[in-house]
Amino acid sequence: MTSTPPSVLFVCVHNAGRSQMAQGFLTALAGDAVEVRSAGTEPADRINPAAVAVMREVGIDITTATPKILTADTVATSTVVVTMGCGDTCPYFPGVEYRDWTLRDPAGQDIATVRAIRDDIRALVQELVAELLPGT
Template sequence: MSDRPSAMFVCVHNAGRSQMAAGFMRELSGGQVEVRSAGSMPADQINPVAVEAMREVGIDITAERPKVLTPEAVEVSDVVITMGCGDVCPYFPGVRYEDWVLEDPAGQGIEKVREVRDEIRGRIEQLLAELLPATADQA
C-alpha cells in the first residue's frame, strides 16, 4: 500500500470527464496523489475534443486509454469520483464516494468541452485541498 492518497475517476466511457479529471489530478498534485480512471462501458479511444481542451491548458492526455472499471481498483482507492455512471460503481465500506454532476462532453464542440474542463479543474483543486491540506496551504 502507498502512503499517498489515491483517487479514482469513473464515467461511462472513460473518454472525456474522467480522463480530464485524472489529467488535472496528476498534474496539479505533482505526483502526490495516486490517480486511476475507468469507465463502466469504456470507449475505444479518448474524446479528441477533450484531448484538445486539455492540451490548451498544458496537459497532455494523448497517451491515456479508456479502461474498464474493476471492483479491485475501486476497493484500493481512498476516494472514488463518479461522473454519470449510475449504480454500476461497486461500493466498499471505508471508500469515500462523490458524484460530480457534469455535462458529458461526448459530441460537444470545443466551447462546451472547455466549460466542462474548467469546472473539473475547480473541483480537482478543491479535492486536492482536502486530500493534501498541508501542501494546499503552501500553494
C-alpha cells in the same frame, strides 16, 4: 517512516472525457503525492479528441491515456472514488469514500462546451487537492 499516498479513482461511463480530464488535472496538480487512476463502466475505444484538445490548451497532455474498464479491485483499493455520471453501475465497498460530481458529458459537444466542462472539472479537482493535501 513513509505514508501511503491517497488513491483517487475517477469514473465515468466511457472513460474518454470527464474522468480522463480529471485524472490529467489531478496528476498535474498533485504529482506523486496522490495515486491517480480512472476507469469507465463501458470504456470507449479512444479518448474524446475534444477532451484532448481542450486539455492541451491548458498545457496538459492526455494523448497517451487509454480508456480502461472499471474493476471491483480498482474501486476497493481506492481512498476516494469520484463518479461522473455512471449512476448505480459503480460497485460499492465499505471504507471507500465516494463523491459524485454532476458534470455534463463532453461526448458530441462543441469545443466551447467541452472547455466549460474542463473548467468545471479543474475547479472540482483543485478543491479535492486542497482537501487531500492541505497546505499545498
